Amino acid sequence: MxxxxxxxxxxxxxxxxxxxxxxxxxxxxxxxxxxxxxxxxxxxxxxxxxxxxxxxxxxxxxxxxxxxxxxxxADLYGRTFYESAVVDSWIDFCAHELELPCTLWVYPIIGYMPFSGPAYGKAKAHVSQALKTLDAHLLDKTYMVGEAMTLADITIASALVYPAKLAMDPKFRAQFPNVFRWFDLCVHQPQFVAVIGDVALAESEMKPEGASSAPQGGKKEAKKEKAPKKEKAKKEKAAAPPPAPAPKKVEHPLKILDKKSPSPLNGDEWKRTYKNNPPEVWKQKFWEMFDPKGWALWVCRFKYNHENEKQFMCANAIGGFVQRSDAMRKWAFGTMFVTGSEACLPIEISGCWLMRGDTVENLTEANDDALCYTWTKIDHTSAAGRALVEEYWTADVDGFLEGKLVTDGKLFL
Ligand SMILES: N[C@@H](CCC(=O)N[C@@H](CS)C(=O)NCC(=O)O)C(=O)O
Structure with a gap:
């Protein structure tokens, strides 16, 4: 069929x-x-x-x-009429108690919705509550229902894939050991791997654009964290040896460059121009503002494009790339794209950046993922170079970039 x-x-x-x-x-x-x-x-x-x-x-x-x-x-829906009903209970639980709050937590990270502090706090608390329920259920079980894999396991594990990869750091996961023992078992089954590939658990919580480096977990959570920190600090102070002389503050090399050779192109002003104007306006303004002595334009291409197998993994990679470039916010602007998909190979990652200075070293210092790309300077004096920059900065999902279908994009603004 x-x-x-x-x-x-x-x-x-x-x-x-x-x-x-x-x-x-x-x-x-x-x-x-x-x-x-x-x-x-x-x-x-x-x-x-x-x-x-x-x-x-x-x-x-x-x-x-x-x-x-x-x-x-295949018994995916349970072996008895009763088991089927229990599988349904967990599928419904997943839809209402887990999937929805997980999307509210993860969507801002992958840029599908704007970040909101209170919504983040609520979503995380809701997910924790659902995982608490699951953890208690899985305490003495290998699978959610009966003695074998069912649709209950498949549905819940699928809902946890992105949160586990992007948002749930080791400390968070440690609260639910039974859940993550079971999750590990599920995602290593060949039937899972065939669909979702390798699931690398988050080493730290990815921060959405617009969230401070420590996102607001709701007022209550912030308060709860503050009190013990103060206590701890007091104790540590009492026991601590006399402080060593403070290390000399090292200034960011681009801050030094800004002082030594100020550029007429102000990065923030350019970003405002880009954000607030249609392409035909910002294109003209950009070339008027561009200062080739103080800034350079680069096209980057992932060195391992030939190894890309899953479009969604590449989409995650560019999301992570722009997040990890945060330290360059004042001195860089760029777009990163995934072109192609499993149905439309090859899947490739590339981007186009405006960067202060004459080197990409400051970016690789901030974000070592940048080392996995070849960086080629764009000749801004050539029509082809200008066209490439404009194409990259106007491209969008479902449109075309260098003749290839764009399947994901991220803006570093
Ligand atoms: N309850 C639906 C939700 C489907 C859903 O929200 N799909 C998203 C993609 S993950 C979508 O199509 N969004 C497009 C839209 O909302 O217009 C389901 O489980 O199939």
Missing amino acids: ALTLVTYPGNFRAFKALIAAEYAGVEIAVKDVDAKAAAKLSPTGKVPVLETPQGTIFESNAIARYVARLRSD
């Missing part, structure tokens, strides 16, 4: 049906579409949508259930 799952590249809501299909031995083709095409396919205008010979099915859980039921001998 011909089945096609229509989705966005990297959509975690598509994972559950695809993983279930791996377990059940059901073949599903994947078609990545843009928002416009998606709107026509389902009554909600949202994806994923499964195209079947009888018609389409919308809502990711309905799709996953359909796939699981296609091959009842």
Whole structure:
């Protein structure tokens, strides 16, 4: 039977049906579409949508259930009528208690929605509560329901993939040891790996654009953290040896450059110009403002583009790249893009940056991911060089860049 799952590249809501299909031995083709095409396919205008010979099915859980039921001998929906109901309990729990707050936590990180301190605090607390419930349930169990993998495991683990990779740091995860023991078991199954690839757990919590370096976990959480710190500081002070002389403050090399050779191009002013004007205006203004003596333009290309297999991993990589470049905020501006997808190979990462000074060393100092790219200076005096810069700074998802379909993009503003 011909089945096609229509989705966005990297959509975690598509994972559950695809993983279930791996377990059940059901073949599903994947078609990545843009928002416009998606709107026509389902009554909600949202994806994923499964195209079947009888018609389409919308809502990711309905799709996953359909796939699981296609091959009842795979037992993904439990072995008894009762077990099926318990699988349903956990699928519903996942939709309401986990998936939703997880998106509110992770979407600002990947730039799908703006960051809001109070919403972040609430979402994180809600996720913690759900994980507490799960942790208690998994205390003496290998799988969520019965003795084998079911759609309950697949659905919940799929909802946790991005949060575990991007947001849940080791300290957070340590509160829920049973959950992450079980998660580890799930994501290492070959049926999971075939769909989601390798899941590298977050070493630190990625910060959304617009959040301070320590995001506001709601007032209560901030207060709770403050009191013990003060106590600790007092104790440490009493026991501490006399302070060593303060190290001499080392000034950022670009701060020194700003003092020694000020540039007529002010980075903040350029960013405002870009943000507040349509392309035809900022393009003209940029070339009037550009100071080739104090700044340089660069195109960067990922050195390992030939190894890219999953579009969503590349999308995560450029999200992380712009986050880690934060120390260059005053002295750099740029765009990073992913072109291509699993359905439209090759998948490639490239970007175009304006940077203070004549070298990319300051960026690699701030963000060592930059070492994984080749950096080529753009000749601003040539028409081709100018056109390349303008193309990179106007490109957008679903459009084209250097003749390739853009599937993700990030702006470093
Ligand atoms: N409850 C739906 C939610 C689907 C959903 O929100 N899909 C997102 C992609 S992850 C979407 O299509 N968003 C586009 C839009 O909201 O217009 C499901 O589980 O399928």
